[in-house]
Amino acid sequence: MKNTASVIDASVKDPIKTEKDVICALKTFTTVYRVKIENYSQLKHSYDLVINCGTFHLAGYEWTVDYFPRLFYFTNEVGLRIRLCTNINTSLKLDIQINLIDPSGRCLVVAKKKRTYYWRNDGEPITIMRKTKLESSKYINDDCFSFECIVTVTKWSHEPKYSEEEVSFW
Template identity: 25%
Template sequence: MANSSPSSVNKHISETSSRCRTECVATAHNFEVTEYSLLEGMGIDKFVSSSTFSVGGYDWNIRIYPDGWNWKEEDKGAYMSVFLRICSKPTTGVKVKYTFSLLEKDGKVSCLYSETHTFQSGFWGCPKFIEKSKLKELLSRNDDCFTLRCVLTVMKEPRTEDVSTVIVQVPQSNLHTHFVNMLKDGEGMDVTFSVGGQQFSAHRCVLAARSLVFKAELFGQMKETAMKHIKIDDMDPSVFEALLHFIYTDSLPSDSDLDRNVELQHLLVAADRYGLDQLKAMCEGKLCQKIDVQTVATTLALAEQHHAAQHKDACLRHLSSQEVLRAVKETDGFKHLTASCPWIMMDILEKVAPPSGA
């Protein structure tokens, strides 16, 4: 008889799998008791009840027995009892895990009890939850009140399910590629922008979906709503082109001009103008990496005027050295900063280290 190795025998065996899944539902109920001392002496097996609350498709409430429940003669009146009661009538047993916590005014837990039980009906809990002597001390420092917190977890019936062993490889999202093609192909474009003598076409719906400013211009009460050709002033064509690229792709174009400080500043201004917070943050991040003596003053003015908080903080940190600040004061950018944002000087003074010996 020919011998077969284990590897050759198992090589072509098909496999199936299954899984046992157990689910649960958890809820917490807080039962506040005030002027508790008035409840003492109501008698053995006498209780006060919380309102009814639902967990896992069943109704529950909490019972507190101030003078205890069903005590032996020697334990009568020595403990406060606490029970959980199922108000519904389940057709099968309901397995639950419940925890009782006695909370003081400051949220401190003074007593804790936890148990797992399968309820068919009736109530279940802790006859000796807390001694009366300890409870009296707690009440004296909590204005005669406490909160009983019950965290109840209802466990559903376990179920077995088949598990598919077929692994389907899901391709990476190519949504951005389709939008790039929309921008390049020009199909369906219904609005044209004139920027610095150049024409840029786009889709109204895409612009409106990405920018609330564009939405107001193209679908609101503004005059641009009915226009197919819109002129944009005070913006360089390359900046608007980068803006459109971001709107369609969620990324910056791979353009070397955007590595330059001035172009990034202009793009940040455009992003702020059209409410594109993500693009604005991307520009801030790149500008923060380019801060030096010659650019810090102009970029700080830009950050202040366009509420670029992270960029502003980076500029102020750069100016925190007195040596750097002296060099920056000699630049034209600093003159522009003091003229356009004179109040920023107070922020700079707070950052600059005091002179030695001061």
């Protein structure tokens, strides 16, 4: 008897067709967010004050920057928090650099942190420096000071992979 299995098997095509091909890639997004705090003398003695310095969008998410004139009740430190305002379904890795800006525009790096964000409202305060050091520095001028946050988000991104036959402009 002649064996025909190999001939038949070779001619049968796979009946399962993929629904979609996806490429997963690690992507990074960066922004610089600048803030000017005015009337510093009115808020420097506050113990429970948090100043919302606005929001920005990065990597498809909304973020807010909060300034703490006194980071914790029992400390003499000022700080910042970069807080995630939108829901996420995967973790986000952030590289954060905080710079003080003097009146001439020169920057002093005061903090560099790596953080992972897991959910909405995530974000813990970052110490900038001791309040007494800030107040005796050239960075407070005319009762105000400026800082910038350089934020880099790294996240997994997936994009559909299309063949040339699938792409049509008509």
